[in-house]
Amino acid sequence: MMQAAVQKNTLMKQPMVVSLKGGASGAEALMYMKSSTGDPHKVLIAYSLIYMLPLSAKIPFNWRELTPLSVIALDQFVLWDNATLPYKNVKEFVDAAKAANPPFKMGGTGSKREDHVLTVFLEKKTGAKFAYLPYKSGGEAATQLVGNHTQANVNNPSENLEVWRAGQVRALCVFDKERIQYKNKVTDTLSWHDIPTCKEEGVDVQYLMLRAMFLPGKVTREQSAFYVDLFKKLTQTAEYKDYMEKQALKPVFLSGKEMLKFLEEDEALNKGLMTEAGFVAK
Template identity: 25%
Template sequence: MALLKRLAGAMLALCAGLGAAHAEDWTPRRTVNVVVHTGPGAGGDAFARAVINVIEKEKLSTARFVVVNKTGGGSTNAINFVASKEGDDTTLAVYASNWTTDYLVQKDAMTSLQSLTPLANLIFEPALLVVRADSPFKTLKDFIDAAKAAPNKYKQAGGTPLGRDAMLRHILVAHTGAQWPLVSFPSGGERLSAILGGHVETLVLDGSEVGDFIESGKLRALAQVSDVRVPTFPKDVPTIKEAGYDIRIPLQPRGIVGPPKMSPAAAEYYRKLFAKVIETPSWKKYVEETRVQTSYIAADDLAAFLAKIADGTRNALKSANIEVIR
């Protein structure tokens, strides 16, 4: 595809975009591989491409960045691959919340996210807990009270039991004593058609999936799955805490790490690069359009943050009766 891509690029008369060389001590001399755990187009891949697009558009680096898809076992193949690149300065990886979870439940995952070189956390993906617009539930309390009165009558569409939406269900169930099952669907599209068709009652919808379902009056949001109100979400929707449930909100962080033992000079280069990325107009446009939240956590604090996420996840998994092996 490289040739065709170049051809299409030339047709667009794009500038080569080499940009002015910065007087950096260390710059990547080769193509930088950005490892993601999903196939093309899915969450992690789309995010990595969006970040690379910002870097290219804003001419933040002279190097070429390409996405490398290492699928298999959730994040397990990807993280093992990154770990095998010890000391490599031109390999990066985009992590997501399952990079923490898989290490806790899969014995084949030999590497923890914390053992990689932390570079930057870039976003949290907030979500909305939604029902169909014609649903009798107007508030989160309506739904939970109903689910308490009639256990297992109402259903939530979800994906894997390790996902953020499943965790949230579990924490809410444990906190309130209500009971409703999670019905698993493999793709976001199937989850959406299940709720739009009225086959399940509720769904946790990631910010990037919200689209215009709320504005067009197909779905109603009951609560924001976030610690603080998200500016791109409908104004009148409370956070879960504001709706009266003081629980730990499971986070969906995305950020960048490098292989273990990356050279300090290279790590410093990437840290500066990603600090610049989030300040650019292209990045702000991306954040607005996909309804994510910029949550920059610098490398120095990232290791502690990731460890905290791992602890929270471990507790949630244990209380959900999912076997934790580490």
């Protein structure tokens, strides 16, 4: 989306080339950017792993070594169960999970990553215990839930979109302080906005996934300002707005001190949860 929107709207003259560096669960990309000090031609699209991966894998990386540009979106998490299960709201689900022996199985993407940390957060707030099962992707976690191999997952909206639309899973609540803004019907009867917040349902858990842009460290102020302006314009395009709604992403734009404040607070939340769960490498 980003590459196409930049080119279609002529937001910059130079071509934008997307390079995927997914090795070592994202560590390859982080170390690549760290080693590119002073190079204004490389931009990182970062997720929450920028502060989670150094903690769990003990890689020599700190996001402060890069140049923060802007937060361009946030991805929300939803508590889902299988539509054939009898738990039609959060209270019924939590009560059943607390009484379950053996514990309910919670599927998620990866280990010691966002889904796993959120599961720990949910346990802390509800008193329920879950057996967390890591999968390679949100799509695999969705398949396992549909097949009744797990009782729940905390997939992002887009990861469970098709199985929700097909009536195979139930959206119990969204882990945010406000409902998802999109009101167009996704299933026959429900829109994203119809999903209550977990706080509305009695579980005060708020957890969002970062979508942010960074340059390498030690670039000039002018170079940084160019990209902040570029990504601000990107968020105003029709392509960006359409993508946000289709993926049920939360549109937001933070830069400068606002972005730094968000990163510091989000890092502290994740570090606290990961430390409590024993996910921080010794």
